[in-house]
Amino acid sequence: MNIPRSSFPRIVIVGGGFAGIALTKKLRNKNVQVVLLDKHNYHNFQPLMYQVATGGLEPDSIAYPIRKVVQEYNDFYFRLAEVKEIDTDNNKIIADIGELKYDYLILATGSKTNFFGNKEMERNCMAMKTIPQSLNIRSLILENFEQALLTNDIEERHSLMNFVLVGGGPTGVELAGALAEMKKAILPKDYPDLDVRKMEINLIQSSDRILNTMSENASEKAEEFLIKLGVSVWKNVRVTGYDSKTVTTNSDLSFDSATVIWTAGVQGALVGGLDADSLVARAERIKVNQYNQVEGYTNIFAIGDIAVMALEDYPLGHPMMAQPAMQQGNHLAENLVKLICKKEMQAFKYKDKGSMATIGRNKAVVDLPNYKFSGVFAWFVWMFVHLFSLIGFKNKAVVFLNWVYNYIRFDREARLIIRPYKKKHITSFTSDEI
Amino acid sequence: MNIPRSSFPRIVIVGGGFAGIALTKKLRNKNVQVVLLDKHNYHNFQPLMYQVATGGLEPDSIAYPIRKVVQEYNDFYFRLAEVKEIDTDNNKIIADIGELKYDYLILATGSKTNFFGNKEMERNCMAMKTIPQSLNIRSLILENFEQALLTNDIEERHSLMNFVLVGGGPTGVELAGALAEMKKAILPKDYPDLDVRKMEINLIQSSDRILNTMSENASEKAEEFLIKLGVSVWKNVRVTGYDSKTVTTNSDLSFDSATVIWTAGVQGALVGGLDADSLVARAERIKVNQYNQVEGYTNIFAIGDIAVMALEDYPLGHPMMAQPAMQQGNHLAENLVKLICKKEMQAFKYKDKGSMATIGRNKAVVDLPNYKFSGVFAWFVWMFVHLFSLIGFKNKAVVFLNWVYNYIRFDREARLIIRPYKKKHITSFTSDEI
Numbered sequence: 001m002n003i004p005r006s007s008f009p010r011i012v013i014v015g016g017g018f019a020g021i022a023l024t025k026k027l028r029n030k031n032v033q034v035v036l037l038d039k040h041n042y043h044n045f046q047p048l049m050y051q052v053a054t055g056g057l058e059p060d061s062i063a064y065p066i067r068k069v070v071q072e073y074n075d076f077y078f079r080l081a082e083v084k085e086i087d088t089d090n091n092k093i094i095a096d097i098g099e100l101k102y103d104y105l106i107l108a109t110g111s112k113t114n115f116f117g118n119k120e121m122e123r124n125c126m127a128m129k130t131i132p133q134s135l136n137i138r139s140l141i142l143e144n145f146e147q148a149l150l151t152n153d154i155e156e157r158h159s160l161m162n163f164v165l166v167g168g169g170p171t172g173v174e175l176a177g178a179l180a181e182m183k184k185a186i187l188p189k190d191y192p193d194l195d196v197r198k199m200e201i202n203l204i205q206s207s208d209r210i211l212n213t214m215s216e217n218a219s220e221k222a223e224e225f226l227i228k229l230g231v232s233v234w235k236n237v238r239v240t241g242y243d244s245k246t247v248t249t250n251s252d253l254s255f256d257s258a259t260v261i262w263t264a265g266v267q268g269a270l271v272g273g274l275d276a277d278s279l280v281a282r283a284e285r286i287k288v289n290q291y292n293q294v295e296g297y298t299n300i301f302a303i304g305d306i307a308v309m310a311l312e313d314y315p316l317g318h319p320m321m322a323q324p325a326m327q328q329g330n331h332l333a334e335n336l337v338k339l340i341c342k343k344e345m346q347a348f349k350y351k352d353k354g355s356m357a358t359i360g361r362n363k364a365v366v367d368l369p370n371y372k373f374s375g376v377f378a379w380f381v382w383m384f385v386h387l388f389s390l391i392g393f394k395n396k397a398v399v400f401l402n403w404v405y406n407y408i409r410f411d412r413e414a415r416l417i418i419r420p421y422k423k424k425h426i427t428s429f430t431s432d433e434i
Numbered sequence: 435m436n437i438p439r440s441s442f443p444r445i446v447i448v449g450g451g452f453a454g455i456a457l458t459k460k461l462r463n464k465n466v467q468v469v470l471l472d473k474h475n476y477h478n479f480q481p482l483m484y485q486v487a488t489g490g491l492e493p494d495s496i497a498y499p500i501r502k503v504v505q506e507y508n509d510f511y512f513r514l515a516e517v518k519e520i521d522t523d524n525n526k527i528i529a530d531i532g533e534l535k536y537d538y539l540i541l542a543t544g545s546k547t548n549f550f551g552n553k554e555m556e557r558n559c560m561a562m563k564t565i566p567q568s569l570n571i572r573s574l575i576l577e578n579f580e581q582a583l584l585t586n587d588i589e590e591r592h593s594l595m596n597f598v599l600v601g602g603g604p605t606g607v608e609l610a611g612a613l614a615e616m617k618k619a620i621l622p623k624d625y626p627d628l629d630v631r632k633m634e635i636n637l638i639q640s641s642d643r644i645l646n647t648m649s650e651n652a653s654e655k656a657e658e659f660l661i662k663l664g665v666s667v668w669k670n671v672r673v674t675g676y677d678s679k680t681v682t683t684n685s686d687l688s689f690d691s692a693t694v695i696w697t698a699g700v701q702g703a704l705v706g707g708l709d710a711d712s713l714v715a716r717a718e719r720i721k722v723n724q725y726n727q728v729e730g731y732t733n734i735f736a737i738g739d740i741a742v743m744a745l746e747d748y749p750l751g752h753p754m755m756a757q758p759a760m761q762q763g764n765h766l767a768e769n770l771v772k773l774i775c776k777k778e779m780q781a782f783k784y785k786d787k788g789s790m791a792t793i794g795r796n797k798a799v800v801d802l803p804n805y806k807f808s809g810v811f812a813w814f815v816w817m818f819v820h821l822f823s824l825i826g827f828k829n830k831a832v833v834f835l836n837w838v839y840n841y842i843r844f845d846r847e848a849r850l851i852i853r854p855y856k857k858k859h860i861t862s863f864t865s866d867e868i
Contacts, residue, residue: 002584041576042850058832060492060848067624068847077627080580080851097584131852142475146514150436150531190501193511394839394847398492398832405828413502413828414494416476417514418565419853 001035001098003077008033009340012093012102014083014271016043016066018322019304020108021391022329024070030337033075035102037095039082041066044131045390047322048399050171053128053137054178055186055415056406061398063131064391083109086273088297093271104299104336107271107286108329111305111320114265124244125262128171137261138414139421141179144258145187149194155256161199162257164247166239167264168205169213170357173222175261176203177359180229185410201231202255204247206238206264211365213319214355218365221374225359239264266320268306280308285317290347292332301336303328309348318350322389327351358382361407435469435532437511442467443774446527446536448517448705450477450500452756453738454542455825456763458504464771467509469536471529473516475500478565479824481756482833484605487562487571488612489620489849490840495832497565498825517543520707522731527705538733538770541705541720542763545739545754548699558678559696562605571695572848573855575613578692579621583628589690595633596691598681600673601698602639603647604791607656609695610637611793614663619844635665636689638681640672640698645799647753648789652799655808659793673698700754702740714742719751724781726766735770737762743782752784756823761785792816795841 008031013020016038027034042063051057070076081095092101113127126137141163148160163179165172179201187196203210203226209219210226210233223233238250247255268285278287278295286302287295288309294300304325308317318324327350335345354368356378364379366372383403390396406412442465447454450472461468476497485491504510515529526535547561560571575597582594597613599606613635621630637644637660643653644660644667657667672684681689702719712721712729720736721729722743728734738759742751752758762782769779788802790812798813800806817837824830840846 002586040851041580042852058492058494059852060494060850063850063852065624065847065849067849071623079583080577135852143514146475149513152436189505190499392847394836397835397839401831401835402828405831413499413826415499415501416494416497417474418476418493418497418569 001079001081001095001100003035003079003100006033006075008075009103010035010101011104011106011336012037012100013106013108014038014093015108015110015269015304015306016040017046017108017110017304017325019110019325019329020106021066021069022326023106023108023303023333024076024329026330026333027336028076029074030333032336032340033077034073035077035079035100036066036070037079037081037083037093037100038066039080040130041080043069043391045395046129047170047386047389049128049131049134050174050178052131052414053134053175054141054182055138055412056178057399057402058414059131059135061395061402062390064395069391083271086271086300088273088275088300091299102299104301104339106332106336107294107300107302107306108304108325109269109271109306110325111266112269113262114267115262116265118241121239121242121262124242125166125260127262128175129266135419136421137259139417139419140259141182142415142417143421145191145194149191158198158200159245159256160258161196162255162259163199163201164242164255164257164260165201165203166247166260166262168203168207168210168233168235169263170211170355171263172203172205172261173210173226173357173359175263176201176226176231177229177363180226180231181360182412183230186412186415190415202234202257203231204234204237204239204249206236208236210235211357214357214365215367215372217372218357218367218374221365222357222359225363225365225374229360229363266305270306274300280317283308291335291345292328292348301332303332314350319355321355323353323355324350356382356385435513435515435529435534437469437513437534440467440509442509443537444469444535445538445540445770446471446534447540447542448472448527449542449544449703449738449740450474451480451542451544451738451759453544453759453763454540455500455503456760457540457542457737457767458510458763460764460767461770462510463508464767466770466774467511468507469511469513469534470500470504471513471515471517471527471534472500473514474564475514477503477825479829480563481604481820481823483562483565483568484608484612486565486848487568487609488575488616489572489846490612491833491836492848493565493569495829495836496824498829503825517705520705520734522707522709522734525733536733538735538773540766541728541734541736541740542738542759543703543705543740544759545700546703547696548701549696550699552675555673555676555696558676559600559694561696562609563700569853570855571693573851573853574693575616576849576851577854579625579628583625592632592634593679593690594692595630596636596689596693597634598636598638598676598689598691598694600638600681600694600696602637602641602644602667602669603697604645604789605697606637606639606695607644607660607791607793609697610635610660610665611663611797614660614665615794616846617664620846620849624849636668636691637665638668638671638673638683640670642669644669645791648791648799649801649806651806652791652801652808655799656791656793659797659799659808663794663797700739704740708734714751717742725769725779726762726782735766737766748784753789755789757787757789758784790816790819 045062115122305320356366358364479496549556790800792798798816800812
C-alpha cells in the first residue's frame with residue numbers, strides 16, 4: 001500500500017464515518033502514524049440523506065472530501081480502499097489495493113441495510129444508506145411520475161404513484177414527510193396533467209409505534225404530523241415480501257407499488273477475520289469492552305455502529321446513531337494515546353444528548369434528556385443542530401441557502417434525473433448515454 | 435403519448451437546450467399547444483460544465499428542472515422522451531415512449547461529440563457534453579491520483595498524472611486552466627505523499643492558435659495565461675489515435691496518458707427521417723432558410739447547434755454556441771405566431787454580442803464586437819455574464835457562493851467520487867455498491 005513506516009506506532013482506521021472522522025481529528029499530530037481507509041473519498045452526512053433522495057438538497061452539499069479534513073496532518077495517510085479481511089495473527093489487513101501492517105487497528109466500518117436474509121426484498125427494494133442509493137431513489141421517484149403520465153392503465157398508474165416505506169424509524173418517518181410535502185407543494189405544479197391527489201404514501205411499522213427509540217410523546221406527535229400530511233401509517237404490520245409489484249404483509253394488507261424503500265433494519269458492515277467469539281450473532285456486529293477494545297484482542301478496537309458495548313444502561317449496545325459514534329471516536333483517541341504511553345485507559349461513558357426527527361415544514365419532534373417538545377420550535381432546533389453538525393463552511397452555507405429557499409418558495413429544486421435509475425436492476429450505464 | 439388535442443395548433447419542440455427553452459418561454463400562452471420533449475428532465479448550462487468536471491461546482495447547480503420552467507403554462511406538455519425518427523409524410527415523430535402528431539415540428543436537438551469516425555478514440559477518450567460525462571471526468575481525475583499513490587511504477591504514475599486535452603476551443607482551454615489551478619492550489623495539499631509537480635497538462639490544438647473562433651489577441655493572451663499556469667500548449671498538432679495508453683499525433687510527439695479528454699469536434703445530434711437534401715453532408719446538421727425553416731419542408735424548423743443557416747456573413751452557419759441558439763429560439767417564436775396567423779415571417783438576424791473564455795483566477799479573455807480585453811476585468815465580466823445567464827435564483831446563489839468561497843479559499847470542494855468511473859469502459863454498477 002506504499003505507506004512508509006515512521007518512528008511512531010501505526011494506527012489503522014477503517015471507515016471515515018462519524019466515528020472514524022472523530023477519531024482521526026483527535027489523533028492529529030499526537031505522535032502516532034495514522035492510516036485512514038475508506039471505500040469512498042468523502043465523509044457523508046447520513047442524517048440529511050433523505051433530503052437528497054427527495055430533491056431538497058444536492059448530494060455534494062452533504063458530502064465532504066476526507067482529504068480536505070486531513071490536509072496538513074503530520075504522518076497521516078488516507079487511502080481509498082475496501083478492506084476485505086483482517087489477518088489478526090500477523091497484524092495486517094488485506095484490502096483491494098494491497099495489504100497493510102498495523103500496530104493498532106480501529107474498525108469503524110458502520111452499518112449497512114439488513115434485509116434479514118430475504119433475498120427477494122433485497123433485490124426489489126430501494127435502500128438508502130449511501131449517496132448513490134439516495135440519488136437512485138430521487139431518480140426513481142421522478143421517473144415514476146414521468147411514467148405515470150404515459151400509461152392508460154389505471155392500476156399501473158396507481159402502482160407508480162404508490163410509495164411504500166418499510167420501517168418507522170427516523171429515516172422512514174423523515175422520508176414519508178418529505179414525500180408528503182412533494183405531493184402537496186411541488187408535484188401538482190410539475191404534473192398538471194396528472195391527478196397527483198392519487199399519490200399514496202404508506203409507512204409500515206412492525207411494532208406498535210413509529211420512532212420507537214424515542215419517547216412515546218414523540219411517537220404520537222410524529223404520527224399526528226404524518227397523518228395531517230396525508231401519510232398512511234400502518235402499525236403492527238410486518239412486511240413479508242415484495243416481488244417488484246406487490247408488497248405482502250403478515251396481515252391481509254397488501255400494496256401494489258413500484259417503489260418500496262426499505263429502512264427497516266441495519267446490520268454491522270463487518271470485515272472478515274475476527275474470531276467468532278468476538279461477534280454478536282446475527283447482527284454482524286462486534287463485541288467490545290468499555291474501552292472499545294474488541295473482545296479477545298488487545299490491539300483491535302471497534303467504534304460506532306459496528307461496535308456493541310453491552311453495559312448495564314445499554315445491554316444491546318448504544319443506539320446506532322451519529323452521537324455515540326462520535327463520542328466513541330473522540331474517547332478512543334484519548335485512550336489510544338494513553339495505551340501507547342502505557343497509562344491506564346478510561347472507560348467510555350455515553351452522554352445521551354437526546355434525539356430528534358423532522359416530519360416536515362414546521363414539524364419536528366425533539367427528545368432532550370429532561371425535556372420533550374414538538375412543533376415549530378422543535379423544527380428550528382432540528383435545523384440548527386443539523387446545520388452546525390455538517391463539516392465545512394461551504395456545505396453549511398449551501399444547505400442553509402437551500403433550506404431558506406425551499407422554505408420561502410415551498411420548493412425542492414434538485415428534482416433532477418441525472419443518472420436514470422434503471423428499474424428491474426438493469427443498472428448498467430454506457431459511458432456516453434447516461 | 436397521451437396528449438389530448440386542444441383547439442390550438444400543436445407545436446412539438448424536440449430538445450430543451452438553450453434554443454428549445456428560449457422558444458418554449460416565448461411561446462407561453464400564445465394560443466398554441468406546445469409539447470416539449472427532451473431525454474433529460476433538466477436543462478443544463480453547458481458553459482459551466484468544465485467546473486463540474488474539475489470539482490468547482492456541484493452538478494445540481496448548473497441543472498434546472500424543465501418542469502419548473504414551464505409550471506403554470508397553459509396547454510403545455512413536457513415529456514421525458516428520446517425521439518428516434520420523424521415521419522414527415524404523416525407529420526408525426528416516433529419516440530421511445532410512443533408516437534406523436536405535430537402541426538409544427540421544431541428540432542432543437544443540439545450537438546454531440548464528434549470523433550470523426552475514429553472508433554478507437556471514441557472508445558478511449560472522455561467526452562464532456564453531458565452532466566454525467568462531466569461527473570465521470572471528475573471521478574476519473576480523482577481516481578487517477580488515488581491510483582498514482584499506489585504504484586511504484588514510475589511510468590504508470592506519470593501516465594496517471596498526465597492529462598491530455600484534445601482541442602483548443604473554449605472547453606479545452608477552460609478545462610486546462612481549471613486543471614492547472616487544481617495542480618497549484620489543491621492537489622499538493624490533498625496528496626502530500628505524491629509529487630504533484632510531476633502532473634502534466636497538455637492541450638493539443640490542430641490549428642495554429644487556440645480559441646481560433648475568437649480574436650488573435652484573445653488567442654495570444656489565453657495561451658500566455660495557460661503557459662503561466664504551467665499548461666503545455668501544442669499547436670499545429672493533430673491527434674491521430676489513442677489506444678487507452680498512448681496518444682499518437684501526426685508528428686513525432688506522443689503522450690502516455692491515462693486521461694484523454696476530447697473536445698475537438700461536435701456534430702449535430704440528428705434525428706432520422708429528414709430528406710438527405712435537407713442535411714449538411716458529414717456534419718449531421720440541418721440546412722435551414724432565414725426563417726429557420728428546414729429546406730424542403732414548410733412545417734419543420736430547426737434552431738440552435740443543429741441548424742445551419744448559411745448566409746453571407748456566416749457561410750457555414752452561425753457559431754454553435756448558446757447565443758445564436760437563444761436568439762433563434764426567441765425569433766422563431768415570433769415567426770411561428772406570424773405563420774399561424776398567416777402573416778409574413780421575418781428573416782433571422784444574428785446579433786453577435788461577443789464571446790469570452792476564462793482561463794483561471796483573474797484570467798479571462800473577452801471579445802466584444804468593438805472592444806477586446808483580457809485579465810482581471812475580463813474575468814469579472816465573464817463571471818457576471820455566466821452568473822446571470824443561469825436559470826433560477828437558487829442556482830445563481832449557489833454558484834455565486836461557490837465562486838466566492840473558491841476564490842477566497844483557493845479551493846474547489848466538490849472533489850467527490852460519488853459514482854466511480856470504471857475505466858476500460860466497465861461502466862456497469864450494481865445498485866447497492868455504487
